[in-house]
Amino acid sequence: MAGNQQPDMGEFGELGEGYDTSFDGEAAAASLGRLAARLPVALLQVWRLAWAASRRGAVLLVVAQLVAGVATALALMATARALGSLFASGPAPERVSDALPAVAAVTVATAMRAVLETVVAAAQARLSPGVRRVAEDRLHAAAVGAELGAFDDADWHDTMARARDRGIDHTQLALGHAVEFLGAAVGLLVGVGVVTGLHPVLLPLLALSIAPQGWAALSSARIGFVGMVRQMSLYRRLWLFADLLTSREAAAEVRACTAERPLLSEFRRLASLVEREEIQVGYSQTRVGAVGRALSGLALAAAYTALGLLVHAQVVPLAVAGTAVVAVRAASGSLATLMVAVDRLYEKSLYITDHHAFLAEAAARSRPPTGRPAPAGFTEIRLKDVHFSYPGSPHPALLGIDFVLRQGETVALVGENGSGKTTLALLLAGLYLPDKGTVHWDSTDLADVDPAGIREQVALVMQQPTRWPVTARGNIALGRADRSDVDGSALLRAARDSGAHEVIELLPYGYETLLSKKFRDGVDLSGGQWQRIGVARGFYRDAPLLIADExxxxxxxxxxxxxxxxxxxxxxxxxxxxxxxxxxSVRDCDRIVVLRRGEVVQQGTHEHLMRAGGEYADMYQIQAAAYTDRPGAGGHG
Incomplete structure (x- = not known):
């Protein structure tokens, strides 16, 4: 980068529509009729999750909310009686005395409502984390239960990420909106019921007074939601650059490339765009709110004028009119809350449905239990005419493989990148099932047995082992977490055999050192040190079949x-x-298998393959030449 010239970060384009916005357009465009039609589905979804989280808490929340509504109705009716006594003819002391029982009833009902609202809040506080726990537990259980092949499918990752990143959060939020809806619905019904009970002619006045408030609340909510949808790509890009500026993984390269200024410049540009958009949304909501308040004021003025005329014509008693005013104000607030809750519940229900759809897809991608146990070990593993392709790949990873692996053999799989070595090994272990052909452990077809029993007999050492954010001891023990190793001798032996013990000895807390820099007192390891930990984990697993992939x-x-x-x-x-x-490293193996483009092209011992010539001999000689002095290359020792 010459001088102070900065690259135009915008030349890469804004991020397009992402997996996490699939329902935003649908939710933003939903009509009032669609909201109403979807509402029972949304409430049922939330109820089932709440029931799974805590049956007692779910029942308590609903009952407390309903009884709070009854207490509100009782308070309003008692208010009518109190006002009737106070506005009656006769001496003031007698009127006050007559009103005292009703006033006491209002006090008791109001106190009861306050207590019940506290109970509702406590029940919601109890249920909300539980709903999230249930949703997360179901998602994770479904994910780990799916076959390994699902994780090679981009569509699967989109579905899972959407269910994880949006579905779980929306599921938890939906509980709060459902509670708001229930409380507002009860409040609105109480207002309507009380007004109707006071005098049927008051019902049209109630509708007139609360309609503008409901429209304003729903419109404001929609403006905010549509604004969020419109900005989603900007938000995603902003979060991406924020992560690049703050993550440990990118920190070294950001500084080494002196990329701070262009990254900050792009972050500030995006933040300014988001800020301007949010200001516009705020202004729009303010305008709608002002119009709503103006219309609501006019409607209330009209309602109160009509109510005054009814009182003047002696159609409605003054005490009833006073109670109606209180009921109208309460119903107006309930309607505003109700409209927002319905709008939000509709949106959340789409993501809850998406969460459920992922669970169903994961179940479809899981190998159903057959009830047939896996064999206890094997004499040989045989692949017959095996074909296998990864989802979306134009070429097969394995093509017509016939192969036998015998017990006690040490077999090396070699070949160029993409030749099918890892895929073949994972099929031998039963971690993949072939698209065509069969994999047998002795006479047992792996497709016919429960996979967990097969996996128990396999240890897998990966080229890039998972860096578990637990202690060094825990990283090794995860190889077989249920293994009985009371004195730790087996774990120590695995660490020594893999070379991990030499690494762990130098750590500040030895085997109890946390291997993650994201936590206090944690440390990180180099790639080679992590690989030793991974090998130790494989050794500790102590399985009949060991697969070591680079x-x-x-x-x-x-x-x-x-x-x-x-x-x-x-x-x-x-x-x-x-x-x-x-x-x-493979010269002493019992057999070397050479793969090319998904097919076995050679196999035999090192000596046999070198004598035969061909692909293995060519690869070996190319590597050997790198360690052999070329003519004229010396003289500088």
């Missing part, structure tokens, strides 16, 4: 040699599948 790619030569020596020592009685590009 387990030493980030290790130095000495550490790599030690790991492979220990793998050979641990192979006694076990079956080991090694995937590697470093062919010098």
């Amino acid at each position: 387990p030493t790619a980030a290790l130095d030569a000495r550490a790599e040699q030690a790991v492979y020596e220990n793998i050979r020592l641990l192979a006694a009685g076990r079956t080991v599948v090694l995937i590697t590009h470093r062919l010098a």
Whole structure:
């Protein structure tokens, strides 16, 4: 970057419509009729989640809200009686004395309502975290229950991310809106019932007075929601740059590339756009609110004028009119809350439905239990005419594979990137099922047995092991969390055999050191050190089938040699599948299998393959040449 010239960050374009906005347009455009039609579905969805979170809490919340409405009605009716006594003819002391029982009833009913509203708030506080817990638990259980192949599908990731990032939050928020709706609906019904009970002619006056308030509340809510939808892409891009400026993962490169200024410039540009848009939304809501208040004031003036005329004509008693004024004010507020709650419930229900849709899809992508247990070990694993393709890929990962892996063998899978090595290994372990063909452990087709029993017998060491944010001990123990190792000797042995013990000894708290810099007193490891932890985890799992996928790619030569020596020592009685590009490490394997474009093109011992020539010999000689002095290359020692 020359001088002070800054790149035009906008040249990359704003982010397009994302997975997380799939329902926003539908919710923003919904008509009042659609809102009303969807409302029972939304309430039923929220009720089921609340019921799952706490049956007692759900029942308590509904009952308390309904009884609070009854208390409100009683207070209004008692108010009418109190006013009737006060406005009656006769001496003032007698009128006050006659009104005291009604006043006492108003006091008791009002106090009861306050207590019940506290109960509702407490029940909601109890249920809200529980609803979120239920939603999260169901999503996570569904995700881990799905077959591994689902995670290779981009559509699956979109569906899962939408359910996780929006569905769970909206599910929790929906409870609050449902409580608001219930309280407002009860309040509105109480107002209507009280006014109708006082005198039927008052009902049209109530409708006249509260309609503008309801329109203003719904319109303001819609303006805010449509503004949020319109800005969603801006928000997403703003959050992306905020994360780049603050995340640990990007911190080093941001500084090394001196990218602070262009990143801050783009963040400020986006923040200004968001600010201007939010100001416009605020102005629009203010205008609607002003119009709503003006119309509401006119409607109330008209209603009160009509009420005064009715009192003057002695159609409605003065005491009834006074109570009607109180009821109208209460119903007006309830309607405003009700309209907003209905609007929000509709929006939230779409995302709750999306959450449920993910659960259904995850169930469809899970291997249903067959009730048939997995075999206890194997003599051989046989693949017959196996074909496998990843979702969305134009080419198959495996094409007509016939392969046998025998118990106790150490087999290396080699080949260029994308040749199908990892896919073949995962099929051997039953983590994938073939699109065509069969995988048998002895005489058992893996498609016919419960997968958990197969997975219990497999240890998988990945090239980039998961960096669990737990202690060093916990990282290794996760290899088999339910293993009985009271004195820790098995874990220590796995750490020593993998070379992880040398790393852990240097940590500030040894095996109790937290391996995450995102928490206090935590530390991070280098790529090679994490790989040793991953190998230790695989060793600790102590499974009959060990699959090591580039387990030493980030290790130095000495550490790599030690790991492979220990793998050979641990192979006694076990079956080991090694995937590697470093062919010098596989010379002592019982068999080397060479793959190219999803097909097995060669297999045999190192000596056999070198004599035969072909792809393996070519790859080996290319690597060997890198360690051999070329003519004329010396002289600088």
